[in-house]
Amino acid sequence: MLVINDLHAAIDGKPILKGISLTVNAGEVHAVMGPNGSGKSTLAQVLAGHPAYEVTGGSVTYNGMDLLDMAPEVRAQSGVFLAFQYPIEIPGVTNAYFLRAAYNEIRKSKGLEEVDPMEFLDVVEEKLKLVDMDVSMMSRSVNVGFSGGEKKRNEILQMAVLQPMLAILDETDSGLDIDALRIVANGVNALKRPDNAAIVVTHYQRLLDYIIPDYVHVLAGGRIVKSGDKSLALELEARGYDWVLEAA
């Protein structure tokens, strides 16, 4: 599904990613871990097409297409979804309007009919239950006045409604208490299918107790320095990152 080959990226001329190669197949969950400043979030943002990052080398192929050549909205319409580490507040645009606009843009790109507000409410209702959100949250401005946990649940709600092929979760666990973490993880797990995949970027192993990864990669200095299965995450939790960095 996704083939990242020797990816280099910089921000303001400063190199952050220095040769990342990673292959993600349908049905797989990959965890990307690493210390602060290792480039985890940059990788997530580059895959989503954030304009602040400049790709300086390498390639990313997504379902046979050149992902780096696609506008961010085209990536989203093609099934790539980034759950933001810091979800953006948009005063004046209701959650319902925003999410329906996104849902309809994606439907339009597939040649499907747009849905009206009533039809959309049906689509959203069951997804709200998945993340334990009240329907009243839909009439509030996007993320405005939401608690940290509500913002993260809202990200998962968007993911549930938009049904991406490739979900990238950027530190979705940061700042969550254990109950919120469980809700978010349950949401992600419920959306898992054999034909989609997820990249879970996290600093802590804790989330991986709930979202079981098939592969764990350790990022440091803009490169993947170690890959393994879920036991690697447990080892990182027990021993910290230093031993991996030293070994690299």
Place this chain on the structure above:
Amino acid sequence: MITSVSTPVSTSASPTVTFQEQATAFAVSATDGAPAPLAALRTAGAEAFARLGFPTTRNEDWRYTSVSAIANTPFVAALERAVGTLEAATLEPYTFGGTWPLVVFLNGRYAPALSSITTLPDGVRVMHLATAAVQEPELLARYLGVSAPADRDGFTALNAAFAGEGVLIHVAKEMVIDVPVHILHVTDASGAGVMSHPRHVLIADRHAKASVIESYVSLADVSYFTNTVVEVAVDDGATLQLLRIQRESPTAFHVGTVEARQGRDSHFMAFTFQTGAALSRSNVFTVLAGAGCGTTLNGLYMLGATQHGDHQTRVEHVAPNCFSREAYKGLLDDASHGVFNGKVYVHPEAQKTDGKQTNNTLLLSKDAQIDTKPQLEIFADDVKCTHGATVGRIDEASLFYMKSRGVGQLLARQLLMYAFAADVLETIENDAVKEALEQLTMVRFTGETHH
């Protein structure tokens, strides 16, 4: 300066002199036999305009707005033309679906056939200014030219000189009126080259509550000049809401002045919506004369092409324990130019004044421009006054967030622009008008008709 009415206008004559000649001639000819309050106002206006002329950019209050385009254009006074006609159904898109009392001015002339002021709520009087001058000369004399004296500035003077069209709205004490009175100014193709100087007088007596809509629309893309003065008296404990909707033709000139005087514990609210005219200037001035009163002045301006839109507010805190709230927002596209100048003047006696003012503008193109200036002059020591102005562009982080959900560049921008405008529209209490203005805003940015 010596001017003579009989001198033919030569090509080298200063344009102001032309207006001056017109004003003087009109004041002389129309004062004969005119009811006393109007005659006095016209004479005072002609004298004041001869002295003041049009303001220039050397005047601090007009620094960013040159009115030479108005001064250099010849116009025919509306009062010197006959009242036109129009199919009543033509006005339907502009009446907010309301069955409210409606006063229509067509090309600057009162159009009784298009108006409906026969069935008014108890306690409300709506009268054509000329009628009021005959039937209620004493009432009118108490208010006409009082809060907006003829010598306030050149435009108010010109308005006074050509006084004759307008409406008196009087709400008796303790009357609470749920429906607004709508003053609709319409210009059609035959209004090309016309200047109109409506003067409206709005009076809310003690503990009355009322609202007035003052709107300007055009049915044809023609050039004309509207110069309105609205005098407002909000008596003790009264509440008056004024919704001003300026949607003039894109080639028109518009100057609109509101001057209010507020009594004890009163509340005056003015919302100014500005999208029309090539050159427009809105003045909203209020004097907080009675203790414990308050004013809320909000506005939204959305300009494009080479439109120029200027907003001036002046809140004069005379009495103690009063509040003022101001929020003006603007979206400027293309090579449009916006101006905001918010004056707050706190007299030494006006202790415990609570004033807050904000002006936020989004620039949608690199050629758009805003000059924004808060102007606080505070002579009392126990007051709380804040102001803030922001000028920005569409937030890139929000844009990327929307795109990352599949929303394309165009729609994402449109939604963010609408959202920026929407929160100030939220402050409009009249739901029908609020929804209509939300629709107008939405259509302007998205072409969609639902939200």
